[in-house]
Amino acid sequence: MVAEVKTEREFLTTASLRLWLNRLGPFLGLALVILTFALLTDSPAQYLSGRNLRIVLSQTVIVAIGAIGMTMIIISGGIDLSVGSTIALASVVTALGIRGGWPPGMAVLAGIVMGGVVGLVNGLAITRLRVIPFIATLGMLGIARGVAKWLADQQTVNVPQTWVNELAVTFPAQTWMLVAPGVWVSVVLAILVSIVLRNTVFGRRVFALGSNEAATRACGVPTDRLKVWIYALAGLLFGLSGVMQMSRLRQGDPTVAIGTELDIIAAVVIGGGSLSGGEGSILGSMIGALIMAFLRNGSQQMGWPNYIQEIIIGAIIVIAVAIDRLRSSRA
Secondary structure, three states: OHHHHHHHHHHHHHHHHHHHHHHHHHHHHHHHHHHHHHHHOOOHHHHOOHHHHHHHHHHHHHHHHHHHHHHHHHHOOOOOOOHHHHHHHHHHHHHHHHHOOOOHHHHHHHHHHHHHHHHHHHHHHHHOOOOOHHHHHHHHHHHHHHHHHHHOOOOOEEOOOOHHHHOOOOOOOOHHHOOOHHHHHHHHHHHHHHHHHHHOHHHHHHHHHHHOHHHHHHOOOOHHHHHHHHHHHHHHHHHHHHHHHHHHHOEEOOOOOOOHHHHHHHHHHHOOOOOOOOOOOHHHHHHHHHHHHHHHHHHHHHOOOHHHHHHHHHHHHHHHHHHHHHHHHHO
């Protein structure tokens, strides 16, 4: 009896330790990346300065907003490879609207809705046509990119100066904002979606869907409808990322955001999201997005070429997925 109690206590202690390591892992990873590049750069004070922090935060906006949507999808057991193309399409639609004389707010709404339409089509293809998410979104990757090039006539779409151009600016005109308006938008969205996932029926169903779809369906949850909602809502967030992309470049470019889906997926996985579904958090994904941003920023300050950054990010994705698989097998 004493041995059984001791074994149970050891099991609970080990499980508690693993839980805390999973929660603290993204924070430790972020600290490690910052510390590493602070030591490697010629000017650690510059890398750790408030100015550089503002630059990194503004560079994080696009991936961070995309990661919020991707977190919902990955928790539900899905994947979306069309994010980069959706961002490009939304940026072109927003730019065309502004250039066409639309009120800026309407142009922004059009870009966001376009992202939602892409997500809706993905959800319908997965649920109605029974195409697996990997293939459905891989096909949409090409379709959305092609539509973006068609709408833009295969060239960039320049826009006049409006408040939209200030959303992702590194140093806002209003000094009291401290960081880009897009950063504050990201923070608010992260808080709202986190609350929804943790404290609503919809959120609990998203986690249940990723943990065990068959059991969730057996409990009377309309899983197909839920998937459509998840992909459509995530698409709206990807559309907003496209608006931020247009704001940063101050033009709509159908060729941008190639490979951004890898940064976004990596941010979610590094943040504790499981590609098997059922696990993940918005906070973890935001930390993951910061890790990706600090990696790119540090690599640029070191003067490393783009291919070095791509190798590092690719290696991080493989390592993060390997850790996720190891964690799942132990569980």
